[in-house]
Amino acid sequence: MLTYELDAKNSRSLYEQLYQAIRSDIELARLDAGSKLPSKRTLAQHLGISVITVESAYRQLAAEGYIEAKERRGYFVNELPSVQAHDMSAGSEQIEHQLNAEAAVRQIDPVRLSISSVPSIQATPLLADFSGNDRSGNQFPFHIWAKTVRRTLSEASKGLLLRTAHDNRGSEELRAAIAQHLAHFRGLEASPEQIVIGAGAQDLYGVLVQLLGRERTFAVENPGYPALRTHYELSGAHVVGIPVDESGLDVATLRASKASIAHCSPAHQFPTGSVMSAVRRHELLDWAREASKQDTFRNAERPDVKDRPLKRYIIEDDYDSEFRMRGRPIPPL
Incomplete structure (x- = not known):
């Protein structure tokens, strides 16, 4: 018992x-x-x-x-794969490529990313609207928001700009608040220095490519968020789609691919809404720890430098993880 x-x-x-x-x-x-x-x-x-x-x-x-x-x-x-113990505090380890957010953002052509050229589809009125990213105007407290903004601008004035003028990662106060939220709500130990704030997730996709390298192959969920693949490809990365089943990303197919970076949403997969099973989570973590001999990086500018193994990375998209119809939020990888 x-x-x-x-x-x-x-x-x-x-x-x-x-x-x-x-x-x-x-x-x-x-x-x-x-x-x-x-x-x-x-x-x-x-x-x-x-x-x-x-x-x-x-x-x-x-x-x-x-x-x-x-x-x-x-x-x-359920049976779980055997996993090696690992240090959860190792998130600050030096990554191979220097982060340059400004340069990464410049690589993305805003015209090509515009959705204005996408033809509209006349939708038939339905009983219920299950479309994602709904922005119903009556759900947002505009009056309270406007009042708060006016008070903040009146009280803080120029100090708001001065506090963020010398740090491209974003407001230090906001990063500290996010770090505290992650520790209490998601169980993640992250310092404010490890947090970068962008104008939405899409704004940071190009930064991830700049950070990890365009010579990499990025794996994305299929089906998945369609704009994700577009942003990665426009940033110069090679992208492959990995099928998703009821347990999440198919790790066997991921292993067979040449991808060394996997972008997935374990807590709430889009558009299926499925949760990655514990078995599949352990398999994915095992994949990330494996240092395949095929995953090597060759410096084209320095042919005299020997190829070196590439580390594998998981980009965990914690999309919609805060919302659960029942029970506590699903823990992050």
């Missing part, structure tokens, strides 16, 4: 504590793949908690692919 010490006075809810405890046991192989978990009622009685608490923890584990619910049989542990 699973036995855990749950603290009702802890800042985290009981179901979150139970979810984390079971998830840790699965990742550390303390719970064997295929083993059956106790029924919700049995575990609730054993731990002295409510059935709803156990149900919420099981539901979250199932949503992330750690366990599987089988009708009339119960919950069973």
Whole structure:
């Protein structure tokens, strides 16, 4: 029987504590793949908690692919690939190419990126509108926004410009607030110095190509966000589409490709809305750690320099991760 010490006075809810405890046991192989978990009622009685608490923890584990619910049989542990321990604080490691946001943005022709030339389609009125990126005017508090902007401009005045004039990464205060939000809400340890603010995700796609290198092959989800591939290609990168199934990005196809960079959205894939399973997440992380001999970088300007292995990177698009109909947000990779 699973036995855990749950603290009702802890800042985290009981179901979150139970979810984390079971998830840790699965990742550390303390719970064997295929083993059956106790029924919700049995575990609730054993731990002295409510059935709803156990149900919420099981539901979250199932949503992330750690366990599987089988009708009339119960919950069973899914098999995860063996993964090596890694240092989550290594995000500040030196990357091969120097980041030059200004140069990267200049590589993108704004005319070619304009959607004004795309022909409009006469849509038939429908009962419900499921289109993405809806900007319904009645949903935005324009009055409050305008009042806040006027007050801020009146009080801060020139100081707003002076604080960001010498840092292309964006406002230091905003980056600090984002770092705090990531730590509390997403469990990510990132310093303000590691955060770069751009005019939306699309503005930063070219920066990523400049940062990681145009000689790379970028893998994107197929189906996926169509503008993503366009932006990468206009920035000079070679792009390949990797199919997506109910578990997320097909890592087997990714391995067979020549891509050394994978752009994916594990928490909420667009347009399918699927969540990448825990098994697929571990496979993707394993792919990133592998240093294939085929992934080499040749300096065209220095033929005398030997080829060196290329590191693999995952660009995790955390699109829409804050919104969940039920349960806690899906953890990042």
